[in-house]
Amino acid sequence: MNTPVPSPWGRCMLEPLFWIIRRDLTIAMRRRADVFTTLIFFAIVVSLFPLGIGPEPNTLRLIAPGIVWVGALLASMLALEQIFSADHRDGTLEQMLLTPQPVALLVAGKVLAHWLVSGVPLVLMAPVLGLQFDLSWDALQTLILSLLLGTPTLSLIGAIGAALTLGLRSGGVLLALLVLPLYIPVLIFGAGAVEATVSGLGGQSHLSMLAAILVASLVLTPLATAAALRVAED
């Protein structure tokens, strides 16, 4: 009756990955409000500090790395719950677990799409906010680079927490408690890279650490998240 056409990609593993990213980006484009919530939250948190502390350039330069990084971290945590909750509610998540594709691969795709939608805007916004703190061009470059390496790690680690708290009523608080301790190394090295650049030491070593953490989470966290999702759907 119906003979499905075999995929010309053959057994290419990456095709479902590509489709899941495309799917999530399409959905995100159709509900843009969610994207702006994260971005506006980030802008507000970071902008309030110069207003509250006063226009003393030396103080501002000193606190800038920490504040921008904490703002980015909180904003990215705010967006975490959305990674799986909608898919859980409408049943597409359980269908994903039932496909012949490796779940960890689909998880990686979903996290990547989530980062493109919630993380990349933060990275692009950060230098503009950094200007409020009178950061030098060198420091701004390091800030962008550190966020570029750090925010995907935040999404990857956060996905484990999001999967574990799926379907819980007050999951938001629990999610924060689970995920924050794991975020701390990223925060320390991220803000540290910018601080080191401001003080003239150069942020190379911090950035290398961030890259190492990113690579490790890229390999390990999708497996943990996939396992957590199976538990959540049980």
Add this chain to the structure above:
Amino acid sequence: MSDGTLQPALQVDALSCVRGDRMLFRDLSFEVGAGELLHLKGQNGSGKTTLLRALAGLLLPESGEIRWNGKNIRSLREEYSRHLLYLGHLNGIKGDLSAVENLRIAATLDGFRLPDSRAWDVLAEIGLKGHEDLPSKHLSQGQKRRVALARLLANDARVWILDEPFTALDVAAVQLLQEVIRRHVEKGGMAVITTHQEVAMIGEHTRTVTLGQMHA
């Protein structure tokens, strides 16, 4: 139970499932072979959905084994999923995507490519002509159900596990779905379904398993 002459494809062996602290069923054994339809009966809360989710591999049973061609489905995992199509209470479609997009993405994840034209044909066949391009959230309950059921037409999975597939469907759609299930079984497929509606299923190959009236 098997005599070895013709190996039944899906075997359930001494299965017990617990929800909360209530035993839903205990030591349940049955087989579904090629070309067979299993109608799962039982009152509300008797564990039909739990059993179906266990059969799909979503839920870990308390004890017992579910085997596909003689091997435990927990060890087969993706190899088993390839042959399986499960439709639960949730439709598993995204409201922000159109029927065509939903169907094509589901197909890709199921491991085959569904050309655009074929997707439109399938949706027309299931009675969604003129609604293919609308975001699914604007469709009615019954129409959303049809989008989910369209996967049955597009897929070539051997085992269908359908939890209350007739819910929200109108008379015409119920008849269509019965026809689709009948064709699937006649081709040598397997189906396990639950339904409260008295639908005339294909007589000779239908078997019934009734889950017990255990109440703690």
